[in-house]
Amino acid sequence: MTSMQKENNGLMEKIISLCKRRGFVFPGSEIYGGLANSWDYGPLGVELKNNIKQLWWKRFVQQRDDMVGIDAALIMNPKVWEASGHLKEFADPLVECKKCKRRFRADQIEGANCPECKGELSPAKQFNLMLKTFLGPAEDSSSAAYLRGEIAQAMFVDFKNVLDTARKKIPFGIASQGKAFRNEITPGNFIFRTREFNLMEFEYFVKEQEWEKYFEYWRKEMLAWMELIGLDMQKVHEHEIEKEELAHYSRRTIDFEFDYPFGRKELYGLAYRTDFDLKNHYKEVPYQEEGEEKIYPHVIEPTFGLDRSLLVVLLSAYHEEEDRVVLKLKPQLAPYKAAIFPLLKNKPELVAKAKDIYADLRKHFMVAFDDRGNIGKRYYSQDEIGTPYCITVDFDTLEKGEVTVRDRDTMKQEKVMVADLKNYLQEKIDV
Ligand code: GAP
Numbered sequence: 045m046t047s048m049q050k051e052n053n054g055l056m057e058k059i060i061s062l063c064k065r066r067g068f069v070f071p072g073s074e075i076y077g078g079l080a081n082s083w084d085y086g087p088l089g090v091e092l093k094n095n096i097k098q099l100w101w102k103r104f105v106q107q108r109d110d111m112v113g114i115d116a117a118l119i120m121n122p123k124v125w126e127a128s129g130h131l132k133e134f135a136d137p138l139v140e141c142k143k144c145k146r147r148f149r150a151d152q153i154e155g156a157n158c159p160e161c162k163g164e165l166s167p168a169k170q171f172n173l174m175l176k177t178f179l180g181p182a183e184d185s186s187s188a189a190y191l192r193g194e195i196a197q198a199m200f201v202d203f204k205n206v207l208d209t210a211r212k213k214i215p216f217g218i219a220s221q222g223k224a225f226r227n228e229i230t231p232g233n234f235i236f237r238t239r240e241f242n243l244m245e246f247e248y249f250v251k252e253q254e255w256e257k258y259f260e261y262w263r264k265e266m267l268a269w270m271e272l273i274g275l276d277m278q279k280v281h282e283h284e285i286e287k288e289e290l291a292h293y294s295r296r297t298i299d300f301e302f303d304y305p306f307g308r309k310e311l312y313g314l315a316y317r318t319d320f321d322l323k324n325h326y327k328e329v330p331y332q333e334e335g336e337e338k339i340y341p342h343v344i345e346p347t348f349g350l351d352r353s354l355l356v357v358l359l360s361a362y363h364e365e366e367d368r369v370v371l372k373l374k375p376q377l378a379p380y381k382a383a384i385f386p387l388l389k390n391k392p393e394l395v396a397k398a399k400d401i402y403a404d405l406r407k408h409f410m411v412a413f414d415d416r417g418n419i420g421k422r423y424y425s426q427d428e429i430g431t432p433y434c435i436t437v438d439f440d441t442l443e444k445g446e447v448t449v450r451d452r453d454t455m456k457q458e459k460v461m462v463a464d465l466k467n468y469l470q471e472k473i474d475v
Pocket of ligand 1: 235241311345347350351
């Protein structure tokens with residue numbers, strides 16, 4: 045192992061330990077010994093995750109005229125997955141070691157032998173990733189259903205309903221966020237690859253002759269999003285997927301990869317899905333503009349894994365500085381926007397004033413209150429979870445209405461009037 049790999053492995057362990065210790069991510073079902081590769085978001089993790097989701101929605105739906113959202117059922121009519129090609133094509137090549145019986149994805153291992161025991165591997169067979177279930181009391185083929193393998197299909201199946209109700213003209217997009225399920229052969233690397241995961245994506249409908257223009261447009265927008273959430277852009281790389289490796293629905297795909305501690309792997313994807321999905325779902329041509337012929341719009345699909353977003357946000361924000369660990373999260377994403385401290389715990393007038401300020405600010409933001417230990421320890425505790433501002437209530441607060449605000453990154457302090465605190469924080473988190 046090279047020293048770089050050791051450092052990287054160390055970073056992953058530190059992130060997993062911080063996540064557990066401070067309540068970002070816990071092992072799922074832990075008191076029953078866990079369930080391999082299942083993770084639960086804790087009190088701080090759910091805030092961070094929601095903040096990423098909300099920022100994404102704000103940027104790609106709320107602030108655009110050409111995008112509307114939906115929130116669809118996780119279990120769809122099985123005919124959807126038949127028409128979309130997922131029941132036939134959504135598969136990974138599986139190999140099994142004849143000696144130790146471990147299973148691997150053939151495209152993820154090097155060499156012809158088992159990576160664990162060097163035993164002989166079986167020939168690869170296609171393993172379908174759709175997670176099957178049964179609806180109702182009978183477990184037979186008539187009650188079989190699937191948990192959605194991608195969230196995209198609802199945006200195609202609902203295309204006509206959205207068109208009729210939202211009255212949009214192409215180019216326009218339908219956005220969605222939610223869970224997807226895949227029976228992954230080799231999940232792992234913390235929340236990087238799991239069998240249930242969160243996605244944010246949109247289907248952007250365009251005229252066929254304009255697909256290249258919009259592909260390029262969304263490529264740049266995706267990069268701008270990655271900057272916005274504070275990713276270490278040196279670690280982001282674009283990877284053009286070879287023709288033979290494209291998903292069954294795609295004519296062109298770029299993967300945005302990230303240098304994770306465990307290697308360079310996919311973060312997001314951008315695909316040109318042509319009119320493949322709409323054609324499969326709609327026998328009748330679904331779109332027409334006045335004076336023009338009916339058409340099947342073509343689709344550009346930017347897709348953003350939410351759990352991977354959270355992981356790369358943490359990896360990019362994590363810093364060790366002399367005697368502190370600090371998560372330099374963008375203020376918009378930080379679980380708490382501020383923490384409020386009374387300078388001294390044993391001065392009831394300071395505690396009461398700090399609680400008043402806390403009660404007032406929490407009407408507008410997620411904020412924390414802490415009166416334990418000394419101020420230095422409270423700062424470090426907030427630094428480690430990425431709280432961008434610490435507000436100390438002291439005797440100047442009682443006399444002059446001023447608090448001391450300490451900036452997480454510069455550690456500089458400034459005086460701010462209590463009456464201005466709400467606007468002060470709002471300005472820092474507005475985008
Ligand atoms: N609708 C297109 C689609 O689903 P995908 O590349 O299969 O495309 C989209 O998945 C994104 O979902 C990926 O770029 C990645 O961020 C995330 N993702 C895929 N499989 C995942 C898994 N098993 N665990 C966590 N995230 C996953």
